Amino acid sequence: MDQAEAIHSVKNRLAQARSVAVLTGAGISADSGVPTFRGTDGLWRNFRAEDLATPEAFARDPRLVWEWYNWRREVIATKHPTPGHLALAEMETRHERFLLITQNVDGLHRAAGSRKLLELHGNIWMVRCTACGAVEENRDVPMVLLPSCRSCRGLLRPHIVWFGETLDEKRLDQCMGALASCEVLLIVGTSGAVYPAASFAPIAKAAGAFVAELNLDPTPQSQLVDVAIRGRAGQLIPQLL
Numbered sequence: 526m527d528q529a530e531a532i533h534s535v536k537n538r539l540a541q542a543r544s545v546a547v548l549t550g551a552g553i554s555a556d557s558g559v560p561t562f563r564g565t566d567g568l569w570r571n572f573r574a575e576d577l578a579t580p581e582a583f584a585r586d587p588r589l590v591w592e593w594y595n596w597r598r599e600v601i602a603t604k605h606p607t608p609g610h611l612a613l614a615e616m617e618t619r620h621e622r623f624l625l626i627t628q629n630v631d632g633l634h635r636a637a638g639s640r641k642l643l644e645l646h647g648n649i650w651m652v653r654c655t656a657c658g659a660v661e662e663n664r665d666v667p668m669v670l671l672p673s674c675r676s677c678r679g680l681l682r683p684h685i686v687w688f689g690e691t692l693d694e695k696r697l698d699q700c701m702g703a704l705a706s707c708e709v710l711l712i713v714g715t716s717g718a719v720y721p722a723a724s725f726a727p728i729a730k731a732a733g734a735f736v737a738e739l740n741l742d743p744t745p746q747s748q749l750v751d752v753a754i755r756g757r758a759g760q761l762i763p764q765l766l
């Protein structure tokens with residue numbers, strides 16, 4: 526199957542589907558200029574995740590962790606949704622049941638208008654108090670290092686799921702429900718290196734969904750999906766509508 530045929534086959538499946546799920550990763554925001562994690566200039570090629578994105582790292586040196594998130598906030602603040610993000614926002618209006626699950630914390634899906642959205646790993650514009658657990662939006666760029674909670678003065682941390690932390694059970698249940706019932710699952714711009722998102726393709730496939738991967742490069746998932754299309758998310762997704 527050439528690329529045009531592959532796109533056509535996914536488009537047809539989508540046109541008939543009442544229930545659709547989409548999983549996105551850093552690749553969709555790469556077209557906006559947000560660095561990926563494992564690509565050529567990926568963040569985890571230049572930084573050690575265990576120094577910056579674990580609860581232990583934050584306990585050891587919260588200032589260093591906040592400096593890193595502050596830098597990422599500065600980068601993301603200048604970026605805009607791509608035609609890929611916008612096409613997914615449009616897609617949610619076309620299906621009876623729809624869920625966009627993103628591993629991205631950049632908030633670009635929401636900025637594009639997506640509302641049937643589940644931010645699996647949290648959001649870089651949200652902060653959480655390490656003492657009282659209060660969660661609030663904070664869009665300061667730059668933000669003060671070692672920010673404190675408005676109500677209890679406790680130390681705030683990014684409201685992001687770090688390595689070694691468990692995902693919110695309710696959010697995970699919602700994902701599993703969507704994966705079990707969707708007729709089509711699109712997997713966009715993720716390397717499939719991080720669980721549980723890496724298990725979504727086999728789960729949906731076992732439940733009978735048609736699974737399509739859109740990615741610049743092959744991934745460990747490419748072998749088990751029904752159609753794997755190589756290319757930029759920002760160019761491919763609009764063609765599916």
Ligand code: OAD
Pocket residue numbers: 549550551552553555556561562563564567628629630646685686687688713714715716717718719739740741742744756757758759
């Ligand atoms: P990765 O950086 O691991 O993978 C990005 C994927 O996108 C790769 O497969 C690239 O080939 C592909 N890609 C790059 N540019 C693309 C483009 N323009 N169009 C389509 N695909 C493109 O990022 P994730 O899989 O999202 O966790 O990483 C998963 C998690 O690991 C992240 O959510 C993050 C990280 O640690 C947290 O922040 C908690």
